[in-house]
Amino acid sequence: MFLVSGPPSPGAWLSMAIQKRDFYEGAALHQIIRGSPQASVCYSPPLFVFNGRIQVHLKYCTAKRSPWNFTFAADEQVLMQQWAQAGPLVMGLICGADGIAALPYHAYDQVAGIRDVALHLACRRRHREHFEVVGPIGTLPQKIAPSDWARLLGASDGE
Numbered sequence: 001m002f003l004v005s006g007p008p009s010p011g012a013w014l015s016m017a018i019q020k021r022d023f024y025e026g027a028a029l030h031q032i033i034r035g036s037p038q039a040s041v042c043y044s045p046p047l048f049v050f051n052g053r054i055q056v057h058l059k060y061c062t063a064k065r066s067p068w069n070f071t072f073a074a075d076e077q078v079l080m081q082q083w084a085q086a087g088p089l090v091m092g093l094i095c096g097a098d099g100i101a102a103l104p105y106h107a108y109d110q111v112a113g114i115r116d117v118a119l120h121l122a123c124r125r126r127h128r129e130h131f132e133v134v135g136p137i138g139t140l141p142q143k144i145a146p147s148d149w150a151r152l153l154g155a156s157d158g159e
Contacts, residue, residue, distance in 0.1 A: 024060040024094045028149070031100065032056075036153045047083065050153055055083050060094035067122040067134075068095040077114045080105065090152060093133075095123050100149040101131040107144075111135030 029048065033039045042049045048056045057080065061068035070093055072080070083089045084105035091108055093101040101123050112119055112135040124132045130143035 020062070021060065024062075025058050028058055028060075028092050028094050028100050031150050032152050035150055039153055053087055054152065055087055055089045056092050056152075057083070057089065058092045058094060061096060061123075063096050066095070066098070066126070067124045068093070068098075070121045070123070071118050072112065072121070073118050074116055077112075077119065080108070081114060084109075092149065093121070093123050093131075095125065095131070098125060099131070099146040101133060101144045101146075102148040102152055103133060103140075103144065107133070107140055107142075108135075111137050111140050113137055 029041065032050065033041065040051055042052070046057065048058065050056060059070045059072075061070060063069070080089065080091075089105040091103040091105070093103055095101060108121075111133055112121060115136065119136050122134045124134065125146075130145050132143050133140040
């Protein structure tokens with residue numbers, strides 16, 4: 001069983017054109033749910049909530065090659081901190097057509113923290129290697145396996 005629920009996005013009934021973001025997010029969601037036949041997902045803008053417990057915040061970069069850069073606005077950073085206090089939060093950093101880096105909030109906090117201004121993260125990956133995440137504080141000590149994203153729902157706590 002696969003269940004999708006949530007309110008339509010604002011103005012959805014006005015324009016049914018498929019946006020670039022829809023393709024990237026759809027591909028990311030497909031990778032998670034295709035291996036989890038009992039998965040449920042609810043869209044609570046801007047988060048996707050899986051199985052009623054794992055919150056996912058998707059960001060995408062259309063660059064064809066590494067590094068992929070992601071911007072987090074100051075107000076977005078505060079919201080992410082609040083979401084993480086409510087339950088497991090994972091950032092799905094969609095790196096073009098190369099893959100998705102599953103970045104748990106605690107790992108994000110290690111390399112980014114909270115700033116009063118927008119901050120930038122970069123994901124780097126050489127062919128057949130894991131993702132390296134770099135932020136204003138430094139580089140994440142452990143690399144992220146591309147397969148971590150597809151196994152997200154298999155994790156006991158989303159981290």
